[in-house]
Amino acid sequence: xxxxxxxxxxxxxxxxxxxxxxxxxxxxxxxxxxxxxxxxxxxxxxxxxxxxxxxxxxxxxxxxxxxxxxxxxxxxxxxxxxxxxxxxxxxxxxxxxxxxxxxxxxxxxxxxxxxxxxxxxxxxxxxxxxxxxxxxxxxxxxxxxxxxxxxxxxxxxxxxxxxxxxxxxxxxxxxxxxxxxxxxxxxxxxxxxxxxxxxxxxxxxxxxxxxxxxxxxxxxxxxxxxxxxxxxxxxxxxxxxxxxxxxxxxxxxxxxxxxxxxxxxxxxxxxxxxxxxxxxxxxxxxxxxxxxxxxxxxxxxxxxxxxxxxxxxxxxxxxxxxxxxxxxxxxxxxxxxxxxxxxxxxxxxxxxxxxxxxxxxxxxxxxxxxxxxxxxxxxxxxxxxxxxxxxxxxxxxxxxxxxxxxxxxxxxxxxxxxxxxxxxxxxxxxxxxxxxxxxxxxxxxxxxxxxxxxxxxxxxxxxxxxxxxxxxxxxxxxxxxxxxxxxxx
Amino acid sequence: xxxxxxxxxxxxxxxxxxxxxxxxxxxxxxxxxxxxxxxxxxxxxxxxxxxxxxxxxxxxxxxxxxxxxxxxxxxxxxxxxxxxxxxxxxxxxxxxxxxxxxxxxxxxxxxxxxxxxxxxxxxxxxxxxxxxxxxxxxxxxxxxxxxxxxxxxxxxxxxxxxxxxxxxxxxxxxxxxxxxxxxxxxxxxxxxxxxxxxxxxxxxxxxxxxxxxxxxxxxxxxxxxxxxxxxxxxxxxxxxxxxxxxxxxxxxxxxxxxxxxxxxxxxxxxxxxxxxxxxxxxxxxxxxxxxxxxxxxxxxxxxxxxxxxxxxxxxxxxxxxxxxxxxxxxxxxxxxxxxxxxxxxxxxxxxxxxxxxxxxxxxxxxxxxxxxxxxxxxxxxxxxxxxxxxxxxxxxxxxxxxxxxxxxxxxxxxxxxxxxxxxxxxxxxxxxxxxxxxxxxxxxxxxxxxxxxxxxxxxxxxxxxxxxxxxxxxxxxxxxxxxxxxxxxxxxxxxxxx
Numbered sequence: 001x002x003x004x005x006x007x008x009x010x011x012x013x014x015x016x017x018x019x020x021x022x023x024x025x026x027x028x029x030x031x032x033x034x035x036x037x038x039x040x041x042x043x044x045x046x047x048x049x050x051x052x053x054x055x056x057x058x059x060x061x062x063x064x065x066x067x068x069x070x071x072x073x074x075x076x077x078x079x080x081x082x083x084x085x086x087x088x089x090x091x092x093x094x095x096x097x098x099x100x101x102x103x104x105x106x107x108x109x110x111x112x113x114x115x116x117x118x119x120x121x122x123x124x125x126x127x128x129x130x131x132x133x134x135x136x137x138x139x140x141x142x143x144x145x146x147x148x149x150x151x152x153x154x155x156x157x158x159x160x161x162x163x164x165x166x167x168x169x170x171x172x173x174x175x176x177x178x179x180x181x182x183x184x185x186x187x188x189x190x191x192x193x194x195x196x197x198x199x200x201x202x203x204x205x206x207x208x209x210x211x212x213x214x215x216x217x218x219x220x221x222x223x224x225x226x227x228x229x230x231x232x233x234x235x236x237x238x239x240x241x242x243x244x245x246x247x248x249x250x251x252x253x254x255x256x257x258x259x260x261x262x263x264x265x266x267x268x269x270x271x272x273x274x275x276x277x278x279x280x281x282x283x284x285x286x287x288x289x290x291x292x293x294x295x296x297x298x299x300x301x302x303x304x305x306x307x308x309x310x311x312x313x314x315x316x317x318x319x320x321x322x323x324x325x326x327x328x329x330x331x332x333x334x335x336x337x338x339x340x341x342x343x344x345x346x347x348x349x350x351x352x353x354x355x356x357x358x359x360x361x362x363x364x365x366x367x368x369x370x371x372x373x374x375x376x377x378x379x380x381x382x383x384x385x386x387x388x389x390x391x392x393x394x395x396x397x398x399x400x401x402x403x404x405x406x407x408x409x410x411x412x413x414x415x416x417x418x419x420x421x422x423x424x425x426x427x428x429x430x431x432x433x434x435x436x437x438x439x440x441x442x443x444x445x446x447x448x449x450x451x452x453x454x455x456x457x458x459x460x461x462x463x464x465x466x467x468x469x470x471x472x473x474x475x476x477x478x479x480x481x482x483x484x485x486x487x488x489x
Numbered sequence: 490x491x492x493x494x495x496x497x498x499x500x501x502x503x504x505x506x507x508x509x510x511x512x513x514x515x516x517x518x519x520x521x522x523x524x525x526x527x528x529x530x531x532x533x534x535x536x537x538x539x540x541x542x543x544x545x546x547x548x549x550x551x552x553x554x555x556x557x558x559x560x561x562x563x564x565x566x567x568x569x570x571x572x573x574x575x576x577x578x579x580x581x582x583x584x585x586x587x588x589x590x591x592x593x594x595x596x597x598x599x600x601x602x603x604x605x606x607x608x609x610x611x612x613x614x615x616x617x618x619x620x621x622x623x624x625x626x627x628x629x630x631x632x633x634x635x636x637x638x639x640x641x642x643x644x645x646x647x648x649x650x651x652x653x654x655x656x657x658x659x660x661x662x663x664x665x666x667x668x669x670x671x672x673x674x675x676x677x678x679x680x681x682x683x684x685x686x687x688x689x690x691x692x693x694x695x696x697x698x699x700x701x702x703x704x705x706x707x708x709x710x711x712x713x714x715x716x717x718x719x720x721x722x723x724x725x726x727x728x729x730x731x732x733x734x735x736x737x738x739x740x741x742x743x744x745x746x747x748x749x750x751x752x753x754x755x756x757x758x759x760x761x762x763x764x765x766x767x768x769x770x771x772x773x774x775x776x777x778x779x780x781x782x783x784x785x786x787x788x789x790x791x792x793x794x795x796x797x798x799x800x801x802x803x804x805x806x807x808x809x810x811x812x813x814x815x816x817x818x819x820x821x822x823x824x825x826x827x828x829x830x831x832x833x834x835x836x837x838x839x840x841x842x843x844x845x846x847x848x849x850x851x852x853x854x855x856x857x858x859x860x861x862x863x864x865x866x867x868x869x870x871x872x873x874x875x876x877x878x879x880x881x882x883x884x885x886x887x888x889x890x891x892x893x894x895x896x897x898x899x900x901x902x903x904x905x906x907x908x909x910x911x912x913x914x915x916x917x918x919x920x921x922x923x924x925x926x927x928x929x930x931x932x933x934x935x936x937x938x939x940x941x942x943x944x945x946x947x948x949x950x951x952x953x954x955x956x957x958x959x960x961x962x963x964x965x966x967x968x969x970x971x972x973x974x975x976x977x978x979x980x981x982x983x984x985x986x987x
Contacts, residue, residue, distance in 0.1 A: 332558060371643075372597055375512070386633060391662075392626040398557045404670040405559070416670075420663040427659050434636070435652065440596075440643030470562070473555045 002049045006058065006071065006125070008042040009081060013118035020110035025101040028110035033096060036089040039117065043078075043085035050078045051478045057127060057190070070188050072127030075479040076335065080124040080254065083339055086464070087246045087346045088117050094350050094457045095239035098357070109149055115142040116243065123251045128188040129177045129212075132255050133170070140166035140219065143248050146240045147232045158231040165218055165228040169252070172215030179208035189262050196266050209267040212259055213276070219252035222276075222313055223283030226306045230290075233302040238353025241298060245305045246346035250338050253312050257334065260316055270320060277317035281418040283310030288425035292432060296362045297352050300429055301345070304388060307426065308341045314403060314415055322410040329409065332476045333402030336468070339475070340395025343465035344387035350458035351381035357454075358447045370437040373445040376455050378437050383462035385430035390423045395468030493543070494552040497564040497617045500536040500574065501610060503529045504581070508606035516599045523589050526602055530582040533613070537578040541571045541971070545979070551619060560678055562626070563619025567681070568980040569754070572823065572973070573616035573747050576830050580739050581609045583952040587838055588731035590948020591845060601641055605735075607634040612740050615747060620680045621669045621756065624748060628665070628712075631744055632658045638732045639725050650724040657711050657721040658741075665708025665748075672701050672756075681751055683983045685758020687765075695765060698757070702767050705752050713745025713808065714801045716778040723789075723797040730841025733793060734834045742800060743826060746807040750823065753811050754984050763814040775809035776906045778802065783913035792840050792852050795917060796833070799876060802910065803829045810891050813903065816985045818894025821887050823977040828875070828883035831959050835872035838953035839865050846945040848936025852921055857930030862944040866925050868957035873918040878911045881964045886974055 016035040020028040055074030092113060099106055119138030126132040144166065148159040177187065183202045184192050221229035229249070233241045260268065287307030294300045311334075318330035354377045359366040370378050390396035400419055407415040468475065507529035514522050540550055544566055551565035566574070588605065592598050611634055614627030632655070640651035672679070675697050679686050687698060711718045722742070726733055736742070753762050753771075762768050779802045786798035806829065810822015842865045843849040843858060859866040875882035880889075888907050895903035940946045967974040 329558075371600065371637075375600060379512075389659075391629045391633065393556075393630075400666075401557050401560070401670065404666070405674060408671055408674040416667060420667055424659060424663055427655065431636075431652070431655055435640070435648050438637070438640045438643050438648060438651075439645075470556060472557050476558055 002046065002053075002056075002073075003058070005042055005046040005049065006073065008038075009046060009121045009125070010118060012038065012042070013114045013121065017111045017114035017118065020114060021108075023107065023110075025099075025107040025109070028107055029096040029101075032092055032110050032113065035114070036092050040085045040089055043081050046073070047078045047082045047478075050075060069131050070127035070190075071125045072190070073125060077124045079335070079339070079475065079478055080250075081121055083342055084117065084120045084124065084247055087342055087461070088113075088120075088243065090346060090457050090461055091239040091243045091246075091350070094242075094353075094454060095237070097451060097454050098239055098353060099237060105149060108145065112142045112145045112149070113243075116146070116248070120247055120251055123254060127190065129180060130187045133174060133177060136173070136219070136252060136255065137170060139248055139251050140170065143244055146243070147236045149240065150236050152235060154231070155235050158228075158235045161228050162232040165225070169215040169218035172211050172218070174215075176208045176210075176212030176215065179204065179211065183208065189258065193262050196263075201266055206267045206269070209259065209263055210272065213256050216252045216256035216259075217276075217279075217313075220249050220256065220309055220312075221306060223279050223286055223306065223310060226283065226287070226309075229306055230299055230302040233305060233349075234296065234299045238298070238349050238356070241302070241353075242346040242349035245302070245349060246342040249305070249309060250342060253309070253338070257312075257315055261319060261331070264316070264320055268316075268320060273317040273320035276313050277415065280310040280313030280316075281415070281422075283307060283313070284418055284422040285425065288422065288429060291429040292425075295364060297356060297364055297367070297433070298349070298362060300364065300433065301348050301352055304348075304426065304429060305345060307422065308337075308345070308388065311337050311399075311403070311419070311422065314407075314418070317412060318403070318406045318410060318415065322406075326406045326409045329402045329406040332479070333399045333406060335476065335479060336395050336399035336402065336472055340387050340399060340465045340468050343461050343468065344384040344394070344396065347380055347384040347458040347461035347465065348388070350454075350461070351377055351384065354450050354454055354458065355381065357450050360448065364433065364436050367433065367436040368439045368441050370447070372440065373447050374449070376459070377450070380455070380458040380462045382434060383466055384458070385433070387462070387465040389427045389430055393469040394466050395472060396465070398469040398472040493548060493550050496536055496540055496543075497550050497566050498552055500533055500540070500578075501564065501613050501617065503533040503536065504606045504610035504613060508603050508610060511599060511606060512603040514599060516597075519598075522599065522602060526585045526589070526606070527582070529606065530578070530585050534578045534582055537571070537574050540566045541575060544568055544571050545971075553619065556622075560622045560673065561620065563623050563680060564614075564617045565619035565681070566617060567683070568976065568983060569750070569823070570616045570618075572826060572976055572980065573743065574613060576743070576827050577609060577612040577616060577739050580735070580830060580834055580956075583955060584731050584735050584834070586948055587734070587841070587952040588729075590946045591729060591731050591841060593946070593948075597641065597643075600637065601729075604634050604637045605731075608638065608735070608740055610634075612744060615744050618681075620678060621672065621751075622678070624751065625662075625665060625669055628744060628748065629662050631740060632662060635732075635736065635741060638736075639728045641729055641732065642727065644727070647727045650721075650727045653724050654721045657718065661708045661711030661718070663708075664704055668701050668704035668708055671697070671704070675701070679756055681755035683755060685754065685756055685761055687756075687761040688758050690761065699765055699767065702752070702757065702762070702765070706749060706771065709745045709748040709752070711745065712741050713749060713804055714742055714778075715745075715774060715805060715808065716781050716801075719778070719782065719801045722801055723794050726791070726793040726797050730793075730837060730844065733797075734837035734841065739830055739834070742804045743830065746804050746826065749808055750811050750826075754819075759811075759814060759819070759984060768812045768814055771812040772809055772900075772903070775805040775812060776903070778805040779809065779906060779910050780913070783910055783917070786917045787913070789917075790851050790853065792843070792850060792855070792921070793837070795852065795921075796836050796840060799836075799914070799917070800829075800833055802914075803833065803876065806887060806891065809903065809906075810894075813891075813895055813898060813900055815894050815898035816981045817897055818891050818900075818903075819981045819984070820974070820977045821889075821891030821894055823980055824890065824973045825887040827973040827977075828887050828960075828963060831956050831963065832872045832875040832883055835868055835953050835956040835960060836876070838949070838956065839869035839872065842945050842949050842953065845949060846938055846940075847934040849934065852924065854931075854935060855921065855924045856928035857925075859925040861930065861934070864944055864950055864954055868953040869925065870922055871957040871960050872953075873922055875960045875964070877914040877918055881961075883960045883964045883973075886964050886967050890974070
């Protein structure tokens with residue numbers, strides 16, 4: 001049963017992709033909405049199965065390690081599979097209404113959407129370095145294609161820039177993978193860990209890890225490698241921006257985090273850990289500062305992503321040679337940050353899309369009077385903003401709390417300043433939007449009112465990210481499930 | 490869960506659900522919105538009365554669950570939470586009535602009442618929080634839900650005030666979060682408990698405890714408007730009168746003061762705080778704030794700004810009371826939480842009535858308003874005399890108790906502060922009263938409106954008179970059971986002999 005579910009997760013999105021490739025926009029939408037329902041049920045099924053029976057390794061199609069397609073199905077992976085299902089279906093639903101059918105190239109949205117989803121699932125479940133690479137490439141290429149669909153002048157330039165960054169990142173990662181294979185003779189992460197348990201660390205393997213992490217950091221847009229992100233996320237159509245900010249950047253981070261947690265202790269060093277943390281902090285400060293200075297609504301949200309991604313990299317210093325309880329807190333905090341940022345940022349981009357549709361302008365100034373005449377859309381945006389400011393009771397707050405505990409517990413108090421200061425900086429750009437919307441000037445309602453279904457979708461996501469904080473203990477308990485170490489090499 | 494576990498949750502949910510319903514109602518649904526508002530306020534008052542009676546008999550109301558690994562979300566009713574919850578429930582009802590009249594025919598009422606209810610839900614959460622983590626949750630929710638109220642008018646001035654408000658309170662919140670997280674790291678998840686947790690603590694952590702205490706007071710001191718963190722409060726006066734009334738009397742400043750009392754009494758314990766040498770500096774800070782703000786109030790020409798500085802001064806009475814190591818002074822401080830609320834809301838209601846009915850904002854425009862609006866002016870006079878501390882009004886009970894408490898522990902300088910402050914109170918209130926009653930009015934009021942039989946709209950007329958009556962009653966009937974004074978004595982009894 002579980003095997004069927006997994007096959008469903010990895011291969012049916014590909015089937016939907018091929019199917020929608022043959023159709024026009026309207027038919028593609030119909031197939032996609034049906035497909036979304038299937039995918040959500042399958043993801044939920046796998047999540048339930050794992051939360052009941054625990055995780056396991058699985059060699060797909062009889063190809064076992066060291067060279068096979070190895071899947072690692074644990075609590076964390078299925079949590080992200082479910083998260084992807086929630087966010088992607090919200091974006092797919094929104095896109096079906098938001099994107100107009102009359103432009104001929106828009107029909108490619110659906111196949112790209114499905115390729116992206118299948119790539120994401122491949123990354124969450126991948127257990128060996130090469131298949132992670134394949135998943136990553138699938139994601140990058142479909143994401144670039146989605147950005148190029150934006151249609152506005154500049155979309156093409158932004159997408160080419162994105163493509164170059166993504167390829168460069170992949171190249172660095174692949175080089176690292178090749179080095180690992182040369183040194184350990186396996187591509188399975190678990191295999192490498194197993195090997196390191198019995199042998200001394202070979203020279204040059206630290207370089208392999210560094211190359212992989214650097215390539216992934218570029219794909220995740222870690223400061224100072226973030227310059228490609230704001231144009232791409234800002235110019236894409238809103239549902240695409242939501243997918244990119246919520247899920248795509250998380251995929252490369254997820255691989256980097258898995259590598260660090262498994263191989264960081266033997267192959268990394270304190271200096272690397274602190275350096276990555278420092279870059280993350282710089283991203284928080286610099287991204288927030290630039291977000292405050294943007295005149296366009298979606299650029300504000302895009303720069304906010306740069307800042308929020310910065311927090312994720314605090315995982316590196318907070319899990320390197322610290323006690324087990326601190327490592328656990330840091331992992332839990334980062335996981336919550338990934339989930340809550342995914343939900344909040346998707347909500348924010350979708351709400352921003354609605355606001356742009358209503359005001360007919362992408363500028364922050366155009367929001368004057370929105371609070372009076374379009375309270376619903378603004379409310380979704382505002383709630384998502386609360387999560388980004390990491391105020392209680394949102395998931396962002398629970399994440400911050402755990403990271404604060406981890407920083408204090410490991411004596412690395414300097415990250416405390418980043419966490420608290422970053423919260424205030426994000427308040428600065430979020431409140432700037434509130435402020436613009438609360439200004440009263442026009443006495444009449446000159447806004448276009450989008451269909452209710454468009455407005456409800458971001459609200460659901462924002463409420464999920466708000467409620468995540470209240471149930472975070474339950475969400476995290478799925479991650480801590482016992483792991484069946486069967487099928488290890 | 491038993492019914493007793495559900496009652497605090499219900500008390501919290503009444504205003505939260507009211508808020509959601511109001512947001513969903515159309516702007517024009519005037520009657521339905523008012524009905525929802527008043528219904529929820531009455532229901533909540535009922536629940537609070539049930540809990541007050543239960544807490545008095547020693548019933549435990551509470552519910553808790555693990556929210557984030559390592560921390561619990563706790564709602565719990567004890568004697569002190571009921572004091573704040575009671576204040577919030579009573580004044581919410583009155584302020585809602587007042588606000589319905591005040592905002593008649595103005596735009597964005599749906600938004601206003603939605604956030605207004607959310608704000609009250611936050612104060613309820615603050616009152617019922619069973620540990621610092623839960624307290625912080627609602628403390629920040631309060632910041633967010635009051636922002637839309639402060640900027641409600643949508644003018645540049647209002648937005649500027651909102652900006653100042655947010656900068657102060659969010660920064661305070663960040664400091665508070667640091668302190669709470671640090672304390673959690675040092676000592677774990679601490680529930681509020683009478684007598685505190687650190688009476689016989691390990692000397693190794695004393696330095697951390699001292700630093701954490703400073704951070705806690707700094708974080709909470711922003712909302713409690715302790716000098717030098719009070720700057721946001723006078724600016725926030727651009728908000729509509731019901732908002733100012735609620736901000737000053739119940740919600741925001743009291744949340745800060747309430748938090749400080751919680752920290753001193755129920756986290757550190759009054760004995761441990763005193764042993765760590767933390768109380769005396771706090772007392773000096775509070776005393777300075779009392780005098781400084783009173784002096785500043787003298788120079789304000791805008792009525793609401795003068796009242797704002799008066800609030801800064803009066804809230805520090807509460808802090809001064811708890812930072813004197815002695816039961817009687819503590820009673821004086823705690824009782825002022827209620828007394829100041831009732832008196833200050835009276836004054837703000839009246840200020841709103843003058844502004845709404847006659848267009849009066851500045852003190853020099855008030856000449857002769859007593860004859861035009863006798864009801865409102867009587868209420869204002871009672872409120873002002875209460876603040877000055879004239880017997881037998883509420884303020885007198887506070888000052889008398891606190892002064893005798895300070896003498897009992899040989900802190901005579903506190904009495905000097907109290908007397909000086911009373912003189913200053915008189916100096917900034919009596920000229921206003923003189924203008925009200927003894928000056929001839931100018932030719933015409935700045936912007937007069939007529940409402941049939943009463944001097945102003947009935948929605949605006951009755952609430953200040955009611956709170957003024959309460960100001961008299963809590964003073965005259967102070968020795969009856971369930972009066973604020975007796976209740977404060979009950980709290981202090983449980984704190985000093987846990």
